[in-house]
Amino acid sequence: SQTIHQWPATLVQPVGSPLSLECTVEGTSNPNLYWYRQAAGRGLQLLFYSVGIGQISSEVPQNLSASRPQDRQFILSSKKLLLSDSGFYLCAWSTGGLDQPQHFGDGTRLSIL
Amino acid sequence: AQSVTQLDSHVSVSEGTPVLLRCNYSSSYSPSLFWYVQHPNKGLQLLLKYTSAATLVKGINGFEAEFKKSETSFHLTKPSAHMSDAAEYFCVVRPSGSARQLTFGSGTQLTVLP
Numbered sequence: 001s002q003t004i005h006q007w008p009a010t011l012v013q014p015v016g017s018p019l020s021l022e023c024t025v026e027g028t029s030n031p032n033l034y035w036y037r038q039a040a041g042r043g044l045q046l047l048f049y050s051v052g053i054g055q056i057s058s059e060v061p062q063n064l065s066a067s068r069p070q071d072r073q074f075i076l077s078s079k080k081l082l083l084s085d086s087g088f089y090l091c092a093w094s095t096g097g098l099d100q101p102q103h104f105g106d107g108t109r110l111s112i113l
Numbered sequence: 114a115q116s117v118t119q120l121d122s123h124v125s126v127s128e129g130t131p132v133l134l135r136c137n138y139s140s141s142y143s144p145s146l147f148w149y150v151q152h153p154n155k156g157l158q159l160l161l162k163y164t165s166a167a168t169l170v171k172g173i174n175g176f177e178a179e180f181k182k183s184e185t186s187f188h189l190t191k192p193s194a195h196m197s198d199a200a201e202y203f204c205v206v207r208p209s210g211s212a213r214q215l216t217f218g219s220g221t222q223l224t225v226l227p
Contacts, residue, residue, distance in 0.1 A: 006156075043203060043217035044157075090156055101147055102215065104156035 002027035006091050006105035014113050019064075019078040021108050023091030026072065031093040033074040034102060035066055038088040050074060051096075086112045115140040117206050119218035127226045132176075132191040134221045136204030139185060146187045147205040148178055151220075157203060163187060174198070199225045 003026045013019060025031050032051055036044040046059045048066035056066050063082050067075045074091060088109050092102040120135040138144060145164045149157040161172025168180040178189045187204060204218040 009154075043219045044215075046215065088154075092157075101159050101162050103159065104149075106156045107154070109154060 002093070002103065004091060004093055004103060004105040006108055008108060009106065010109045012111045012113060013081050015083055016080050019076070019081050019085070019110070021076040021089055023074040023076075023105055024072055025093045028072070028093070028095065030071060031095060033068060034092040034094075035074065035076050036090040036092065038090060040087075044090065048076070081112050083112050086110055115144060115206050115208050115216050117204050117216050117218040119204050119221050121221050122219065123222045123224065125224040125226060126194045128196055129193050132189070132194045132198065132223065134189040134202050134223065136187045136189065136218060137185055138187060138204070138206045140206055140208050142208050145207045146180060147207070148172065148176070148189050149203045149205060151201045151203065160189070160202075194225045196225050196227065199223055
């Protein structure tokens with residue numbers, strides 16, 4: 001069966017520091033991969049998605065970037081964190097079928113001080 | 114453009130009583146619709162999905178939802194609430210033809226009282 005792993009589960013970083021969040025998927029090949037941010041009390045905002053290695057699409061302009069160095073690895077990064085980058089970050093995957101749902105990891109709680 | 118409206122931000126029910134979480138959507142095309150549940154500090158878990166097959170969809174943990182095109186609704190129900198159902202629930206729409214674009218409702222927090 002397919003599984004998705006995100007780490008770390010929680011992270012506290014100072015303003016201006018770099019960021020690297022990692023997400024890996026097991027049990028499937030060539031998944032679509034997604035990064036979302038969930039602000040407190042709100043729904044999810046899609047940040048990036050990827051349909052293959054090295055292919056990244058950004059949904060909103062921001063201080064973050066994403067990379068997909070391997071088929072089942074998706075990384076969210078920043079060179080200099082802002083206070084507004086605080087939030088709950090979720091990685092998700094789906095198969096290529098248009099009626100298939102997305103499956104989510106357990107998320108990373110990021111707090112910027 | 115598609116949108117999703119969850120009509121109640123908070124719902125409280127007593128254990129053993131029915132649950133109704135309301136969702137209305139707008140979409141230019143035949144959408145796929147989903148309900149997800151999120152427990153505190155956890156990711157979203159898929160409860161059920163509608164993808165233009167049967168209009169009454171059964172999901173996990175005794176939940177079901179009915180797609181009503183005439184009312185553009187996709188309400189989530191459960192006959193008898195359990196304490197473990199306390200969580201936040203998201204109604205999600207994806208327009209046909211898009212593998213990536215999901216629109217999330219703002220969520221409904223379900224409280225189950227003993």
